[in-house]
Amino acid sequence: MAVSIQSLHEQVANTVREGIFAGKLAPGSFLDEAALCEQLGISRTPLREALKVLTAEGLIRHEPRRGCFVNEVTEQDLDEIFPVIALLEGRCAFEAAQSIGEADLATLEVMHHRLESAAREGAIQDYYAVNLAIHEAIIQIAGNRWLTQVIGDLRKILKLARLQQLNAPGRMAQSLAEHLAVFAALRARDAQGAEAAMQTHLLRQREALRDLARQHLGRVSPATGHPPAARNTA
Known part of the structure; x- marks a missing residue:
């Protein structure tokens, strides 16, 4: 054919x-x-x-x-994208909290146990994979196709930047605590709490990336005696 x-x-x-x-x-x-x-x-x-x-x-x-x-993703792009995706995913968490069922909660509980295990073992790539799966599960539970579409488009841009925010000192433990706060709000069917916790989680990702960028700029090149050129990856 x-x-x-x-x-x-x-x-x-x-x-x-x-x-x-x-x-x-x-x-x-x-x-x-x-x-x-x-x-x-x-x-x-x-x-x-x-x-x-x-x-x-x-x-x-x-x-x-x-x-x-x-395309190249700049620091300005990240400053503009993260507040938007925080609002959108926050709204997903809000809507998910309103419609979440016991089976959804059971699935998320298993996923958060996996997230805790990855954090305990310092397995960054495993943590990233479970982290993404949790975000996608919450978006699916919300069931809002317009939010799903726009978040998917923005996530493609962030993926282009090849971000590695968990490399920031202490970030994995902080991220885990943020995820558990979102999950606790979902379990309590606290829509506003889930929204606020998810927004905090996304905005702190941006803060971690900004800290890494500053550290990178602060390193002095042995060859030139000056900080190296800025990069958009972290």
């Missing part, structure tokens, strides 16, 4: 997106259309449709007469 242009360009968008998230296409790098077409075995039409999708998602930018480049 022939693959339609629509489904093909979605497949191409997924492939390029995964390459960006995996770091194979670095922030700021030029997307060579001819090379991508040859690599993927496709024509220019589905590739250009895929690039339009990724541009709309904010993962790449198109510069007239130059082409497409992988």
Whole structure:
């Protein structure tokens, strides 16, 4: 059965997106259309449709007469995104607290036990995975498709930044305490408490990233005697 242009360009968008998230296409790098077409075995039409999708998602930018480049996330971008996603995920926690059932709570309790185990063992990557699963579970419990869509779009931008906020000293223990506060509010069906706790959790992530950026800028380069250039990853 022939693959339609629509489904093909979605497949191409997924492939390029995964390459960006995996770091194979670095922030700021030029997307060579001819090379991508040859690599993927496709024509220019589905590739250009895929690039339009990724541009709309904010993962790449198109510069007239130059082409497409992988977007770079700046500190200003993070300052602007985190308050927005804190409001949105806070609203998800609010709505989840209003509709959460016993089965949902049982599932979240198991997930929080896993989160505690990862924190106790200092297993950062395991912690990240469970942390994300908890956030997604709360969004699913809220059941608001508009919140889900907008949060998903913003999370793609944050993923592009390849953030590592748990590397900040003491951040994992702080993050765990924040998660437990959200869970306690959900268990109590305290919608306003869950909203406030989730907002605090997201905003403190930004604070941790800012602290890491300051530490990075404070390091002096042995070769130059000056701090190295700022980076957007943490």
